[in-house]
Amino acid sequence: MTRPYNFSAGPAAMPESVLRLAAVEMLDWQGSGMSVMEMSHRGKAFMSICETAERDLRELLAVPSQFRILFMQGGGLAENAIVPLNLSRGGAVDFVVTGGWSQKSAKEANKYATARIAASNEADGHTSLPTPASWKLGKDAQYVHLCSNETIHGVEFHELPDLKALGCDAPLVIDFSSHVASRPVDWSRVGLAFGGAQKNLGPAGLTLVVVREDLLGHALAVCPSAFDYKTVADNGSMYNTPPTYAIYMAGLTFQWLKRQTAGGLSGVAAIEQQNKAKAELLYSFIDNSQFYQNKVAKDCRSRMNIPFFLRDEARNEAFLSGAQAAGLLQLKGHKSVGGMRASIYNAMPLEGVQALVSYMREFEMTQA
Amino acid sequence: MTRPYNFSAGPAAMPESVLRLAAVEMLDWQGSGMSVMEMSHRGKAFMSICETAERDLRELLAVPSQFRILFMQGGGLAENAIVPLNLSRGGAVDFVVTGGWSQKSAKEANKYATARIAASNEADGHTSLPTPASWKLGKDAQYVHLCSNETIHGVEFHELPDLKALGCDAPLVIDFSSHVASRPVDWSRVGLAFGGAQKNLGPAGLTLVVVREDLLGHALAVCPSAFDYKTVADNGSMYNTPPTYAIYMAGLTFQWLKRQTAGGLSGVAAIEQQNKAKAELLYSFIDNSQFYQNKVAKDCRSRMNIPFFLRDEARNEAFLSGAQAAGLLQLKGHKSVGGMRASIYNAMPLEGVQALVSYMREFEMTQA
Numbered sequence A, B: 001m002t003r004p005y006n007f008s009a010g011p012a013a014m015p016e017s018v019l020r021l022a023a024v025e026m027l028d029w030q031g032s033g034m035s036v037m038e039m040s041h042r043g044k045a046f047m048s049i050c051e052t053a054e055r056d057l058r059e060l061l062a063v064p065s066q067f068r069i070l071f072m073q074g075g076g077l078a079e080n081a082i083v084p085l086n087l088s089r090g091g092a093v094d095f096v097v098t099g100g101w102s103q104k105s106a107k108e109a110n111k112y113a114t115a116r117i118a119a120s121n122e123a124d125g126h127t128s129l130p131t132p133a134s135w136k137l138g139k140d141a142q143y144v145h146l147c148s149n150e151t152i153h154g155v156e157f158h159e160l161p162d163l164k165a166l167g168c169d170a171p172l173v174i175d176f177s178s179h180v181a182s183r184p185v186d187w188s189r190v191g192l193a194f195g196g197a198q199k200n201l202g203p204a205g206l207t208l209v210v211v212r213e214d215l216l217g218h219a220l221a222v223c224p225s226a227f228d229y230k231t232v233a234d235n236g237s238m239y240n241t242p243p244t245y246a247i248y249m250a251g252l253t254f255q256w257l258k259r260q261t262a263g264g265l266s267g268v269a270a271i272e273q274q275n276k277a278k279a280e281l282l283y284s285f286i287d288n289s290q291f292y293q294n295k296v297a298k299d300c301r302s303r304m305n306i307p308f309f310l311r312d313e314a315r316n317e318a319f320l321s322g323a324q325a326a327g328l329l330q331l332k333g334h335k336s337v338g339g340m341r342a343s344i345y346n347a348m349p350l351e352g353v354q355a356l357v358s359y360m361r362e363f364e365m366t367q368a
Helices: A016-025 A044-060 A075-087 A100-109 A229-234 A244-259 A267-287 A313-325 A350-366 B016-024 B044-060 B075-087 B100-109 B229-234 B244-259 B267-287 B313-325 B350-366
Strands: A067-072 A092-097 A114-120 A141-147 A172-175 A192-196 A207-212 A305-310 A340-343 B067-072 B092-097 B114-120 B141-147 B172-175 B192-196 B207-212 B305-310 B340-343
Touching: A016 A244, A016 B016, A044 A067, A044 A244, A044 A267, A067 A075, A067 A229, A075 A100, A075 A141, A075 A172, A075 A192, A075 A207, A092 A100, A100 A114, A100 A141, A100 A172, A207 A229, A244 A267, A244 B244, A267 A305, A267 A350, A305 A313, A313 A340, A313 A350, B016 B244, B044 B067, B044 B244, B044 B267, B067 B075, B067 B229, B075 B100, B075 B141, B075 B172, B075 B192, B075 B207, B092 B100, B100 B114, B100 B141, B100 B172, B114 B141, B207 B229, B244 B267, B267 B305, B267 B350, B305 B313, B313 B340, B313 B350
Parallel strands: A092 A114, A092 A141, A141 A172, A172 A192, B092 B114, B092 B141, B141 B172, B172 B192
Antiparallel strands: A067 A207, A192 A207, A305 A340, B067 B207, B192 B207, B305 B340
8 A cells, every 4th residue: 555645844754664664673672572662761772772873863964073963852942942041141142034933933032142133034924035144143142043944934045154254253053953864964154953853853752953062061050951952962862861762763764864875875965866856846836837836935945845825725625635635645834824835854755746746737627 | 472571760661552553553543644753743633642642641640620731841850940940930949858859859949949958868868758747848838849759769659748737838749750650649739740751651752741720820931931831731732842652652551551450440540459469579579588678668668669689789790680581671770779670660560570579589599
């Protein structure tokens, strides 16, 4: 039986082979007699699972040695507080607002710091990216925050800003929740990156933080110990009991990612080619249609989250119920944007996007 | 094949039937075409899973209607900060210290409140319970905190204190991580209870909070939104993306628990009888032995976590390697206590404890 294609924005589709292996290993991980869920996080078996996951992720994302990889909990929304608790020193922070997520981050940071809006695309409904040269960055900023892929509005940074070239010495913080591991990261431009796992890495409940070592150790006194990056780093992500099964599933996903190949490339470079092909297929179909539309400027369209609209919105319900019947799941747009949204993360095969485009073409014809 | 018996203190053994069902449903939950891991937390399928889990838990623990059930993240160590962030109002809090966990809780609370030690059993190495009449409770305490089962030291409250009868109007906060759902809770004596799931409820990464409604809405300004109980309650535990798969696994465990029966009882009352029988078997064997010992006072011995020692500690390694070979896993004691620890949570069958006692008897004979 073919599984349906699941376009959920997150928690999202996972590679089928990863799920199959997890099912096989559910009662007995590699002869241990235990499910991974049942293992002490301090035992040899789980420690090896966790260390392998971290090593594979470091290799996949080419994380330099001066960065620490932390496995945490609470997702992006918790990090909206945890980042300023750790990095703001109670001072000023500059936010580049490009959609719903960076907006939320700025609001939460105001609890701990002076959150300033250095740039915003709110005036055009979050459909463009303000050019870095126009950002108002303060000399006193403790860090600059941006969301490198806006899950709701479908806006993606295809190049991270070079803050130094803009005359700014502050570290760059990126929320890369919804495109982590879909493309390489230029770590020379980043101080800290965070993301919930539930789009490209694994199940919900695991949060990834990659942080440059010199940024550790500056938490505010009111930062809970379990969320102090230095405490987490010093304890190898095991100050509190980590979400062990989610780490295991992420580890299996990393191994799947390492096996990906395309045009002589492998790993993240390979999946990036696949992601480009998938996104181009869907955007070019939409752009060539009089029936559907995407409103995001072409230079900053997300490869992962593609919001689109039927020009006649009265047909939305029919579109969604037909999609469901055709095995194309969870295509409804976010309530703040409306319309549809196709999230096509790493685990979505090209065939899934082809099936979506075929359905969209057919639906349009039946409505003519 | 018989699975080994797993005595891990947490993450801990889960019911075999729960793991089997999870394996079967891994790729396709009830005809949805999705793994539970792949479902949007706001979709109908996962919402029904989450609502059923909450309803079953409320029924199992007989949680009164004026209490809210919250599914959170971060475990007991995060709650050590989250509770005072929500309940202390920056004032004074009284702690009853009975072991490693309540000690940690008091230390962390000092970041947000004046944490006072109302009573402590440190002088006798955390092997007794100070009687409630001796507790020094302040009139100005915002709440009184205790750990109702100390996982490391094996000390359990078999009756919760009646603070009102002690002349104290403050709400009682209990950390019931390691014996939740192993016995009924007297909610008339409790204001808030919290616990990590990874002992009796499900996989690590899920935290349960049960809180009386009048205690919501008093969080300090520096409380992260994702950990403000009122925000969590107002959003049905979905302010941030919840740990969906862990909630699903906990829900399956709740259904397993509802099916338990013993002597005309069912659910938690039935599992309590089983837990009593398991603990009595192990304690009476130890007490009748000259080779093993348990140091905790008889009136407050934990039914869940049983630390024990070989009188000749030079034999510890031989004991542990023999146990491993006999299919008795994860018996090493916590590093702060030493010796051995058998954690015999709900999912440990009586047969597992019988197998442990048989092994202990045989080991003693081979060492004679």
